[in-house]
Amino acid sequence: MKLFITSSIPEKIYKLLENEFELNYHNSDRSLSEEELIEGAKDADIIFCPLSDKITANVINAGKNLKLVANYGAGFDNIDLEAAKEKNVIVTNAPASNSSTSTAELTAGLIIAAARHIVSGERVLKDGGFYGWKPNYLLGKQLRGKTLGIIGMGNIGQKVAEIFKAFGMEIVYYNRTRLPELEAKNDYKYMEIDEIIKASDVLTIHTAYHKDLHHMIDYKRMKEMKSDAILVNAARGPLVCESDLIKALNEGLFYAVALDVYEFEPKYAKELEQFERVILCPHLGNATFEAREEMGETAVSNILAVKNGKEPKNRVC
DSSP states (O other): OEEEEOSOOOHHHHHHHTTTSEEEEOOSSSOOOHHHHHHHHTTOSEEEEETTSOBOHHHHHHOTTOOEEEEESSOOTTBOHHHHHHTTOEEEOOOOHHHHHHHHHHHHHHHHHHHHTHHHHHHHHHTTOOOSOOTTTTOOOOOTTOEEEEEOOSHHHHHHHHHHHTTTOEEEEEOSSOOHHHHHHHTOEEOOHHHHHHHOSEEEEOOOOOGGGTTSBOHHHHHHSOTTOEEEEOSOGGGBOHHHHHHHHHTTOOSEEEESSOTBTTBOOGGGGGOTTEEEOOSOTTOSHHHHHHHHHHHHHHHHHHHTTOOOTTBOO
């Protein structure tokens, strides 16, 4: 069988595949164009791709022998599922417990860095602006006693809540399905989205992306947040309207904003760079050795299952 790998992958994962398939391996972090993906799909039985590669209907339809699109990651909104269903192409994802842990840890880092000027402080130091300890020098926010709002209380959201409960923060959350047992056990409070936006000192987003949630955080909702709130998005870029965010920042809203994902990723609004109170990360949520290897192993198990005529464990369509 022919396997088209559209991006560089960890060597450990590559070795699990090299003797099992005839490989077409794009060993680079450069995202392929649709034309390049179409060319690679033409004689492929399986496409193995990261979230950053858009597997459109044109790519799927080009694959005359295509049986499976295996995503390297838990998300799969980069794949045209309707086109896959029409062509009877299986689509799988690769969830991993280490991915949730890693993303929650990065979120914690972003929240702390935003509250305490860690990134901008380093910049000031390296630019020669540190003259010693001063009573009013780069004062930040203490998190203890503040309200942390979490939109999306899945594995990642729950791990973030656990971390910041230990900081002494009040945890409020919104989830599509309410979790009364979790509330009772941990003293968390459920709120609807519009309530949580108004109540949060720190608002962090961890919901999966769906087209109905496009621009869930728009200018109207930004205006409803506390003027000195911290906004963190380590979920999906299109959940936050970037142009509205720039407008809000120019109006002096937000104490700080930390982004790990972008609306038109890998592109991002360059205007965001002008704001000292904005932290920009290059989608590092689950970028740990532990998470990427576990995700890769999960994806490989799906690929080998299809190769061997079995049902893959992580089938999404």
